[in-house]
Amino acid sequence: xxxxxxxxxxxxxxxxxxxxxxxxxxxxxxxxxxxxxxxxxxxxxxxxxxxxxxxxxxxxxxxxxxxxxxxxxxxxxxxxxxxxxxxxxxxxxxxxxxxxxxxxxxxxxxxxxxxxxxxxxxxxxxxxxxxxxxxxxxxxxxxxxxxxxxxxxxxxxxxxxxxxxxxxxxxxxxxxxxxxxxxxxxxxxxxxxxxxxxxxxxxxxxxxxxxxxxxxxxxxxxxxxxxxxxxxxxxxxxxxxxxxxxxxxxxxxxxxxxxxxxxxxxxxxxxxxxxxxxxxxxxxxxxxxxxxxxxxxxxxxxxxxxxxxxxxxxxx
Ligand code: NDP
Ligand code: OXD
Numbered sequence: 001x002x003x004x005x006x007x008x009x010x011x012x013x014x015x016x017x018x019x020x021x022x023x024x025x026x027x028x029x030x031x032x033x034x035x036x037x038x039x040x041x042x043x044x045x046x047x048x049x050x051x052x053x054x055x056x057x058x059x060x061x062x063x064x065x066x067x068x069x070x071x072x073x074x075x076x077x078x079x080x081x082x083x084x085x086x087x088x089x090x091x092x093x094x095x096x097x098x099x100x101x102x103x104x105x106x107x108x109x110x111x112x113x114x115x116x117x118x119x120x121x122x123x124x125x126x127x128x129x130x131x132x133x134x135x136x137x138x139x140x141x142x143x144x145x146x147x148x149x150x151x152x153x154x155x156x157x158x159x160x161x162x163x164x165x166x167x168x169x170x171x172x173x174x175x176x177x178x179x180x181x182x183x184x185x186x187x188x189x190x191x192x193x194x195x196x197x198x199x200x201x202x203x204x205x206x207x208x209x210x211x212x213x214x215x216x217x218x219x220x221x222x223x224x225x226x227x228x229x230x231x232x233x234x235x236x237x238x239x240x241x242x243x244x245x246x247x248x249x250x251x252x253x254x255x256x257x258x259x260x261x262x263x264x265x266x267x268x269x270x271x272x273x274x275x276x277x278x279x280x281x282x283x284x285x286x287x288x289x290x291x292x293x294x295x296x297x298x299x300x301x302x303x304x305x306x307x308x309x310x311x312x313x314x315x316x
Contacts (some may be wrong), residue, residue, distance in 0.1 A: 007031050008297055011041060011062065011297065012049035012069045015071070020287060031297050045099035048300070050293055053077030061083055067091060067306065068294050071284050073098060074152065075135060075310050076204035076231060081108035090310040091296055093290050096152050102229060102282035105154040106199050107276070109253045110159060113225050114141055118251075118275075122167075138163040144195035146211070147230060149316075150180065150281070167194055173316075196228060204231035205315030212236065223250040229281040232257040237268065244273045255281040285313035 013036040018277055021126055029050075034041040046062045052071045059065065060083045068078060070092045078090055112118065116132055123130040143159050145152045148168035156166045156179045167180045169191045174181040180192035192198070198220060202208045207230055211228065212235040220226075226249060228235050243249045253274040259266075268274050310316060 001133070008047045008301065009029075009034065009045050010048045010050060010293065010297065011036055013049070013054050014036075015052050015160040031169040032069050035083045046258070046299060048293075054081070057080040057083045058084075059088075059298070067296070067300060069093075069293055070310075071289050072205050073282075074231060075316065076233070078204075079312070079315055081311075083163060086312055089306060090312070091306045092308050092310055093284055093289060093292055094308045095292070096154075097155040097285050097288055098282045099151050100158075101203070102151045104283040105255070105277075106201075107158045107162065110143055110164065110197055110199075111162065111229055113251065113253075114138060114164075123297060139165065141165065141169060141196045142194045143197045143199060144169065144191055146198065147178065148179075148201045149201070149203075152201045155199070156212070165194075167191060188216075189219050192216065193221065195220055195224055197225045199227045200230040201233060202230045202232050203316035204233045207315075208231050210236055212240070214242065217249060220249070222248055225250045225252065227253040227255075231254045232260060239266065241271070244271065251275070253277075256281055 008031045010031045010033045012033060030290055036045070043062050044064055046064060047066050048069060049065055050069045050071060051060060051234070059068065059078075059081065064181055065088060066086065070078060070090060073093055073095075075092050078084060115134065119130070119132060141247060142165040145156055145166065145168045148156065148170040152168060152170070153174070153176050155174055156168055159166045160178045165180060166178065168174060169178065169182045171184065173183045178230075182188070200212060204213070208230075210233070212228065214236070217226070217239060225292055226240065227251045235258075235280060240249075240252060244252060253267060255277045257266075257268070257277055262268060262276060262278070272304045296306060
C-alpha cells in the first residue's frame with residue numbers, strides 16, 4: 001500500500017498516453033493518488049475516482065466512493081454502466097481550452113468543405129491548375145449545430161467570425177447573439193432543412209442515441225455535409241453510408257465512431273466522401289485536468305459545492 005494517511009484517496013484510471021496527467025497529479029499535497037493497474041490500493045479506501053470510460057461494473061467495487069470526476073466533457077462512458085452507482089455526484093470536465101479546440105476543429109473542417117480544399121488537394125496530386133469558385137458566398141452558407149451547450153456556443157461564435165450563418169438546436173431555447181435557436185423535437189425538421197453543414201456536438205443519452213439516421217439525413221438539403229464530433233452512438237453509420245452513396249449527402253467528417261478505435265477494415269477509412277479523424281477534435285489538456293481534479297478535491301475537503309455536476313436524469 002503506498003503512503004496512505006488521513007488524506008483523501010483518489011484513484012485514477014487513465015486512458016493510454018496520459019502519463020503527463022499522472023505526473024501533474026501524483027504527490028499533490030491535497031491527496032494520495034493511485035493509478036489503477038500500476039499501484040496497489042485497497043478499494044475500500046478510495047474516496048474519489050478520476051477517469052473517462054471505466055469498465056462497466058468497476059465503480060461499484062469502490063464502496064467508500066464519494067464522487068466521480070470525469071476527464072471528459074461527455075460522461076456517457078460512466079452513465080452507460082448498468083451498475084453505475086447513481087447516488088454519487090459526477091463532475092464533468094468543462095474547460096475553455098477544450099471548447100476552443102473543438103471550435104477550431106469544426107471551423108477548420110467547415111472551411112475545408114466550403115473552400116473545396118479536398119478538390120484542390122486532389123488537383124495538386126495531378127499537377128492540375130484547376131480553378132474553381134466558391135459554390136456560394138460564405139454568408140449564404142448555413143452551419144447547424146446540434147447541441148448548443150458549452151462547446152456548441154463557443155463553436156457558434158467562432159463560425160460567425162468567418163461570416164457563416166449559424167443556427168443551433170438544443171433542448172431549451174438559447175440566446176446566443178447572431179445564432180437562430182431551434183428547440184426540441186418539434187423544431188428539428190425546420191432546423192435541418194436550413195443546414196448546409198450539420199455538426200453534432202450533443203451528449204450521448206438515451207434520447208440522442210441514433211438521432212442521425214436515415215430520416216434525419218433525408219431532412220437535410222441535397223448536398224449537405226455532416227460532421228460528427230459528439231459520439232459515435234449518435235450516428236447510424238449504415239444510414240450515413242447509404243445517404244452518401246445515393247449522393248443525397250455531399251460528404252462527412254467523422255471524429256467519433258460506433259466502435260473506437262475504428263477497425264482497420266471499416267469502409268469509412270477509405271470512403272471517398274469521408275474524412276476520418278481518431279477522436280481528437282478536442283483532447284483534454286492534462287495540466288488543465290490536473291487543476292480540475294485538485295479543485296474538485298479542495299471543494300470536497302472544504303464542503304464547497306462542485307461545479308458542473310451532471311444531471312443524472314438528463315444524462316449530461
Ligand atoms: P453540454 O452539456 O454543455 O451541452 C449539451 C447540449 O446538448 C445542450 O445544449 C443540450 O440542450 C443539448 N441536448 C442534450 N440533449 C438534448 C436533446 N435530447 N435534444 C436537444 N438538445 C439536447 O455539453 P458540452 O457542450 O460540454 O459537450 C457536448 C459533447 O461533445 C459531449 O457530451 C461529448 O459527447 C462531445 N465531445 C467530444 C469531443 C471530441 O473530441 N470529439 C471532446 C469533447 C466533447 P440544453 O442546453 O437545452 O440542455
Ligand atoms: C470528451 C471527449 O468528452 O474527449 O471530452 O470526447
